[in-house]
Amino acid sequence: MSSRRIEFTYYPIPHVGGGPVWSPIIPIRISCKNRETPYFVKALIDSGADVNLFPAEHAEALGISVKSGLLVKTGGVGGIVRAYRHNISIQVGNKIFKTTTDFTYEFRIALLGRKGFFDLFKKVSFSEKKRMIVLDL
């Protein structure tokens, strides 16, 4: 793998409708002001999401006062969720990027959206056949 390219394989989520659903879920680590989560967050790369949206507890683990962030509304399953915007860093593979992420108490899946994730890369490619995601820097 070139240093200008980061690759991940899809992750299988069990489903009652036959075999697993293979999803573009990747492990990232998030940090803010020299504090980082003591674990990786498995986040779904979602080209349909305008922005990044993470469960608020991840921000709390970084010592972020979640509700001090800009209040934004994001459309999701079940309607609109309230979220709070913060500047953080994310580690993807061996690379660390500064970005902005919305944190919410109303949604449990970490989403990596176009603004704040896709726009960090020259190209984001999905291969359903190979079950791979390729991120080109």
Place this chain on the structure above:
Amino acid sequence: MKKKVENPLLNYENKWVALDEKQEKVVLFADTLAKLQKKIVKQKSRSLAVMWVSPFDVYLAPYVLKKN
């Protein structure tokens, strides 16, 4: 003969889980992320990967707005 590998998430529907470094085994689990975070801090491992296991009878389409 190839050994069939069982999906590590099978017993953890609707739970928060922490997977090992290879993401092949659930090491810790809890009903809430806050409870799982406390367990991870006690474990002192930095290589676990955390996720919520969505229900197995639904497909995921996060960017769907319900009709009012």
